[in-house]
Amino acid sequence: MKILFSDKFYESDYADNGASAPGRLEAIMDAIGHDSSFSIISPRSADEEEVLLAHTPQYVDAIKSNHKLYDMATLAAGAAIMAADIGITGEPAFACLRPPGHHAYRESSWGYCVFSNMGIALLRLKQQYRIKSAAILDFDAHTGDGTKEVLADWKECHILNPYADNSEAYIKVIQDFTKEIPSVDIVGVCAGFDSYKKDVGRKLATDDFYLIGDIMKRFAKRAANNRRFAILEGGYYQPDLGRNVLAFCHGFM
Numbered sequence: 001m002k003i004l005f006s007d008k009f010y011e012s013d014y015a016d017n018g019a020s021a022p023g024r025l026e027a028i029m030d031a032i033g034h035d036s037s038f039s040i041i042s043p044r045s046a047d048e049e050e051v052l053l054a055h056t057p058q059y060v061d062a063i064k065s066n067h068k069l070y071d072m073a074t075l076a077a078g079a080a081i082m083a084a085d086i087g088i089t090g091e092p093a094f095a096c097l098r099p100p101g102h103h104a105y106r107e108s109s110w111g112y113c114v115f116s117n118m119g120i121a122l123l124r125l126k127q128q129y130r131i132k133s134a135a136i137l138d139f140d141a142h143t144g145d146g147t148k149e150v151l152a153d154w155k156e157c158h159i160l161n162p163y164a165d166n167s168e169a170y171i172k173v174i175q176d177f178t179k180e181i182p183s184v185d186i187v188g189v190c191a192g193f194d195s196y197k198k199d200v201g202r203k204l205a206t207d208d209f210y211l212i213g214d215i216m217k218r219f220a221k222r223a224a225n226n227r228r229f230a231i232l233e234g235g236y237y238q239p240d241l242g243r244n245v246l247a248f249c250h251g252f253m
């Protein structure tokens with residue numbers, strides 16, 4: 001499985017928030033980097049035209065005035081683009097990036113997010129006539145409100161943010177969602193690990209992340225010609241973040 005990652009994502013001074021916290025990406029890459037199932041690929045940055053697929057020129061200009069933030073956010077969007085480009089060939093890919101993107105709207109953002117990484121990656125494939133439909137699972141503890149807004153006009157894009165009181169019910173909501181979709185051109189996952197039982201979401205165990213990855217792999221196999229990719233969103237409990245990402249990736253590959 002391909003992992004999109006740049007050492008630049010280790011830099012934590014592009015912002016001062018939970019997603020930019022020092023040690024966060026190290027926690028993930030320490031787990032992934034020692035596993036021979038993965039090969040690491042360096043991402044390119046998204047260009048402005050690609051970012052404008054999901055955002056207004058005013059918003060992009062506002063981010064651009066902060067060079068450090070813009071460089072990091074365009075690299076994150078580029079990693080998502082490349083993960084989607086690999087995913088569409090039928091080989092799974094995971095973009096280990098920051099800043100995350102699921103709270104990024106067309107013209108604003110909150111919650112540590114800057115650009116809609118998932119929105120940009122999918123709208124680019126759609127603009128290039130490589131896909132007409134998509135299914136997105138966002139298992140972050142927080143709703144991917146930005147992704148929903150950015151992709152709101154796209155009728156053939158199915159988005160699930162699961163809600164449930166416990167992990168069993170949560171997994172069932174995901175299974176039911178996949179069963180309802182007979183076929184789709186690509187499967188995207190907004191992988192937020194703050195839904196972990198020791199993180200803010202207080203719900204999922206490490207094994208549940210494996211299970212979710214496995215469900216989405218089987219779904220992609222049945223309904224999307226194996227086409228699937230995932231990108232990192234939240235996840236702040238560093239002691240277990242690496243093993244949780246690893247569990248998801250093992251299920252997903």
Ligand SMILES: [Zn+2]
Nearest residue numbers: 140142194234
């Ligand atoms: Zn979150």
